[in-house]
Every structure is written in C-alpha cells, then in structure tokens.
Amino acid sequence: MKVLSPTDSAFLWMETRNQPMHVAGLNIYSPPPGAGPHFVSQLLAGWGRHLSALPPFNQRPVLRRGLWYWEDDTEFELDYHLRHLALPHPGRIRELLAMISRLHGNLLDRNRPLWEAYVIEGLPQGRFATYTKIHHALVDGVTGARIMAESLARTADEDKPPVWAQVYSRHPTVRREAPAKGLIKQLASAARAGRDILPGVAGGLWDIVRAADPDSASALPFHAPPTPFNVEISGSRRFAAQSYSLARLKRIGEAAGATVNDVTLAICAGALRRYLEVQKALPRKPLIAMVPVSLHGETDAGGNQVSLLLANLATNLRDPLKRLQRIVQSTTQAKERLKAMPRLQKMAHGITSISPMGAGMVMGTSKQRPGFNVVISNVPGPKHTLYLNGARLDEVYPVSIATHYLALNITISGYGDNLGFGYIACRRSVPALQRMLDYTDESILELERALADKLTPATPAPVKRATRKRVMASRARP
Structure with missing residues (x-):
C-alpha cells in the first residue's frame, strides 16, 4: 500500500x-x-x-x-x-x-x-x-x-x-x-523538509494579513471582489469549449511582449469582463485568478506537485492592451517571487495563502470575501499528432473542477498547433455559459485590433465553415 x-x-x-x-x-x-x-x-x-x-x-x-x-x-x-x-x-x-x-x-x-x-x-x-x-x-x-x-x-x-x-x-x-x-516515512520527510516548509508557511500567512497596495499590479489572497462565481454550487455541470490556433496567440504575445500564458489570461479576462457586464455584475475592483504552477520539473515525485500564483486580471480596465500589460506586470511579480523559493516552500506558501478559504466556505464568508474569483489553468500538451489504433486525434479539451464559491473553472490544454479552452461551471450558478465562447472570440479580436500595427502577417489558411473547430455547451438539462 x-x-x-x-x-x-x-x-x-x-x-x-x-x-x-x-x-x-x-x-x-x-x-x-x-x-x-x-x-x-x-x-x-x-x-x-x-x-x-x-x-x-x-x-x-x-x-x-x-x-x-x-x-x-x-x-x-x-x-x-x-x-x-x-x-x-x-x-x-x-x-x-x-x-x-x-x-x-x-x-x-x-x-x-x-x-x-x-x-x-x-x-x-x-x-x-x-x-x-x-x-x-x-x-x-x-x-x-x-x-x-x-x-x-x-x-x-x-x-x-x-x-x-x-x-x-x-x-x-x-x-x-x-x-x-x-506513516513513519511521511513524518520523517516532513521533519527533513521543515526548513523549506516553515518559511513557505510564514510567507503565506504574511500574504493573508498584509495590506494591498492599490497602485500595485500584484494580487493578494482575500482581496478579490465578490462576483456571481463566488457562491455555493449544485452538483449539475455545464461544459463549453473551443479550440484556437497557438500561432495566432503567439503573434499577439510577440507584439505585446507577453508570454502565451499571459495572453491566455488576458483573453479569459476579456471574456469574463464581457460576461459580467451582460449579467450587470461587473465589479469595480479587478477579478483575481488563481493560476496553478506545476512543479513536476523540480522533482521525480508523483502525485500532485503544484503551487499557485494569484494574477490580477485587470477586468476593471476597458482597454484590452492596458489590461494585458497589467496582467504581465502581475504575473511577472508573482513568478519572480516564486522563483526564489525551493519546491516545498512554493507548495507550502501556496497552500497556506489560501488555507482560510476552508473556514470561509463552512461559514459562508467566502461569498463576500473570496480568496480569489476564478481558477485559470494552462496545461501543456503534446506537439506531435497522436493516434488511437489508427484513428487521428483531432481535438483535446480539458474538463476540470468547479467548487463551492468557485463556480467557474477555465482550463486550457495544448495539442499540436492548437490550444483547447475548456469552461466548466455549475449550470445553476453560471447561466448561459455557452456565451463565454462568443466573448472569448471577441476578446481575441479586441487584442488583435489593439495591436494591429505591431502584429506580424499571419500565414493565410483556407477557412472551411463546416469543419470549424468549435464546440458549445447544450442548454439541455442534465
């Protein structure tokens, strides 16, 4: 065992x-x-x-x-x-x-x-x-x-x-x-790792209690505004997904001086802003996203090897380019801080910084003071074409987890030359989830228009409407 x-x-x-x-x-x-x-x-x-x-x-x-x-x-x-x-x-x-x-x-x-x-x-x-x-x-x-x-x-x-x-x-x-x-091995390993874990715990606790700088792009736990996503959920789900060209997103990143991960965060931020505008629920403060950070490259251990960073999604900014720039500032600061930590310190810091969410979920305070608003995860995938007994794998979409007070989860998975965006949500708490696909399209177009004079020419490709890679959630009740 x-x-x-x-x-x-x-x-x-x-x-x-x-x-x-x-x-x-x-x-x-x-x-x-x-x-x-x-x-x-x-x-x-x-x-x-x-x-x-x-x-x-x-x-x-x-x-x-x-x-x-x-x-x-x-x-x-x-x-x-x-x-x-x-x-x-x-x-x-x-x-x-x-x-x-x-x-x-x-x-x-x-x-x-x-x-x-x-x-x-x-x-x-x-x-x-x-x-x-x-x-x-x-x-x-x-x-x-x-x-x-x-x-x-x-x-x-x-x-x-x-x-x-x-x-x-x-x-x-x-x-x-x-x-x-x-049990003995687990306790011994914990004792040996104490020198890394304890500083991570201390750093996570400091993030919880320290005051946020309103002029800073950094994001702190429990400074996110309440939104319709931060409510108790039912057991029913709604799923929507869409595939986008990786080259298209890379062009945006190159023009803006941003990574592909930052571009995907900005795309999600634009879609979330539009969704909340339509729902008449867009807060004045920016939404905060929890972004899982894989640590598998730092260890051979299996299981869940993950820390997290919090990203300011700048949903309070109407200009898509300023929104992207703010996101880049936020993630750069968070990555620089994590970079200085050993693996176990990163894990302890991440877990500790959001640990009060458990008590908040039990007491119901997470609705008014969420630790963050949404989870946005980017999972790398294979670059080469894969087959199943001769059948070609065409599209890959991740389906993740919605939880109490985090009714929406966005996970992005790479495969070949495409990124598959997967939106999973509680179908009662997040109505009309399929519209997020339209808002994602609009968010990409907004960025491209804002960067039109800097974008490198794209290689033209034939468009076949009948084979457009788009999938939408059904309105049928599960």
Whole structure:
C-alpha cells in the first residue's frame, strides 16, 4: 500500500455530492481512411481483452488510522470502468457536450479504482470521442495529460494497449509501503523538509494579513471582489469549449511582449469582463485568478506537485492592451517571487495563502470575501499528432473542477498547433455559459485590433465553415 500525501488526501476529504473532485479529458478522433461502420465496436472488442489494470488504474482508496492509502482492487471489473455510449440523433457536437456535462457531474465510486473511460460514437463522418475522468487525488492536470499522451501512438500503424493496461512507472502508486512504514516515512520527510516548509508557511500567512497596495499590479489572497462565481454550487455541470490556433496567440504575445500564458489570461479576462457586464455584475475592483504552477520539473515525485500564483486580471480596465500589460506586470511579480523559493516552500506558501478559504466556505464568508474569483489553468500538451489504433486525434479539451464559491473553472490544454479552452461551471450558478465562447472570440479580436500595427502577417489558411473547430455547451438539462 502507498500512503497519500497531504495534498492528494485533501481532494478526498474535500469531495461532496455537489463538489466532485475528478478531472477529465475529452478527445475527438477521426477514424482511419477506409474504416467501416464497426470501427468503434472493433476497438472496444480489442480493449475488452485487457481485463487487468496496472497502477494507477488498479488502485482504490482506503482510510486507516486517519490516513488515506492506495491499495490494489483485487476484484477489478473492467465492464464497470469502460463504457460505450452513442449520441442521440443528429449527433452534433451540441449533443456530445450535453452528454459530457451530465457525466462530469457524477461522483466516482470510492469502492473501486477512481476512474471511468467512455467511448462515444455518433458524430458526423464517423468521428467519435473518448471521455476519461480520473480523481484529482490520483493525478494533477499535468500528470493526467502526460498519461493520456503516453497511452496514444505517434504513428497511425501502431496499436497500443488501452490506457489502464500500460506501465506508468513514475506514478507514486507503483511504489508499495506498509501502512506503518508509510506513516513513519511521511513524518520523517516532513521533519527533513521543515526548513523549506516553515518559511513557505510564514510567507503565506504574511500574504493573508498584509495590506494591498492599490497602485500595485500584484494580487493578494482575500482581496478579490465578490462576483456571481463566488457562491455555493449544485452538483449539475455545464461544459463549453473551443479550440484556437497557438500561432495566432503567439503573434499577439510577440507584439505585446507577453508570454502565451499571459495572453491566455488576458483573453479569459476579456471574456469574463464581457460576461459580467451582460449579467450587470461587473465589479469595480479587478477579478483575481488563481493560476496553478506545476512543479513536476523540480522533482521525480508523483502525485500532485503544484503551487499557485494569484494574477490580477485587470477586468476593471476597458482597454484590452492596458489590461494585458497589467496582467504581465502581475504575473511577472508573482513568478519572480516564486522563483526564489525551493519546491516545498512554493507548495507550502501556496497552500497556506489560501488555507482560510476552508473556514470561509463552512461559514459562508467566502461569498463576500473570496480568496480569489476564478481558477485559470494552462496545461501543456503534446506537439506531435497522436493516434488511437489508427484513428487521428483531432481535438483535446480539458474538463476540470468547479467548487463551492468557485463556480467557474477555465482550463486550457495544448495539442499540436492548437490550444483547447475548456469552461466548466455549475449550470445553476453560471447561466448561459455557452456565451463565454462568443466573448472569448471577441476578446481575441479586441487584442488583435489593439495591436494591429505591431502584429506580424499571419500565414493565410483556407477557412472551411463546416469543419470549424468549435464546440458549445447544450442548454439541455442534465
């Protein structure tokens, strides 16, 4: 058995019916040339021969002596985890997103390994999708994206085992420990790390109590304005997503002297500003975004390796270029501060700085004094084209987590020459989420118009309306 880290365990403790703690990926594929109508059925028949699962897909959580552990599921049932669905006629992307919205609101069964995989057929031209959800206690966004990418092939003529039947040696559930030894090792590691953790805790506490400078671009916890996103949520979800050219966003960044991550934050900020304007709920103070920062490049440890930074989204500024410049100032200051910290200090600082949110959620004060307004995450993805038994992976969209007082989550995932924006929200708390796609379009165009004299010419590409890569959330109730 393997003891969970405190960070991984937190996702199990936080989970409720209205607050599922799983993340997911939606992949859309084109079948190989000449594939017949039974391609998906044949794919599933081949997968059905892999009746055993390997770590982390054979691990279920158990609670002992107040600690969570992973243990092997000795009664693993593939039929429970692998599911075959078909879209209702006419099989548009609209119907696919309605289905994903319903599936994503359902809890995973803790008596079994915490994952489910769906193969969904019925899209036009024989296209099909996979939707795979896995508990955040098992993986963070970066690890989940890496596992999904590694499970696919780089060439159309290569067939690989399904995702649950491959070896992922870097994942922490591969290593086994006795419960007592795991507890002792965890305590010993904490003691050795004290010199890094304690300064991080102190820095996080200082961020909570120190006064904010109104003229500074930096963002501090619990200085965000109340918004319609910072309310209690239901268990139902709505999902909307859209894909954009990475080259297009890079051109904006080059013209403005900003990174692609800063550009994506500015795009989201413009869309959020417009959404709140329409809802007549735009606050005078700027929205604050929590941006997860992956630390996997600093350690070989598995599990959730993440810190965070807070970004001033400058939604109080009407000018899109000034908004982007303010965001660049904010993220640059936050990154410079994190850069000076060791890995464990970064993690401790991030967790401590937002730790009062737990009490605020219980007492209801997070509605009037949120720690931040929205989560915006950017997950790197593979640059090369991937295949599933010859089927080409066309589009990748992340599906993340909405929580109480954080009713909207925006996650952006890269694949090839595109970035997939995924918006997940409580469908009751965030009405008309699909309009965020229109506002995202408008936000990009605003930046391009503001930088028109500095943008490098784009390489012209044919536009085919029928194949425009856009998906929208359905209005149908889950």
